Amino acid sequence: MDYKKSWAILVGGLWIGGILAAIGFLAKIDPPLWAGIVIMAVALTQGDLFYRCPHCKKRMNFRMKRPEHCPECGGKLD
Numbered sequence: 001m002d003y004k005k006s007w008a009i010l011v012g013g014l015w016i017g018g019i020l021a022a023i024g025f026l027a028k029i030d031p032p033l034w035a036g037i038v039i040m041a042v043a044l045t046q047g048d049l050f051y052r053c054p055h056c057k058k059r060m061n062f063r064m065k066r067p068e069h070c071p072e073c074g075g076k077l078d
């Protein structure tokens with residue numbers, strides 16, 4: 001998996017999972033709450049594994065916008 005796909009899944013999963021969990025929490029219904037938590041956990045886990053610089057394999061910070069250059073090795077990210 002390339003890092004761009006991983007980033008999309010990571011951010012999308014956190015949004016979808018977060019919304020589901022919030023709905024479940026506020027409406028006090030368990031299934032969406034747990035589904036949301038599981039989705040967020042999966043998104044974070046795969047991000048941890050795959051959202052890395054393609055040059056130096058260093059993990060990147062997903063809280064920021066995708067950088068144009070790796071903050072670690074300066075390699076170009078497209």
Ligand SMILES: [Zn+2]
Binds near residue numbers: 057
């Ligand atoms: Zn790098």
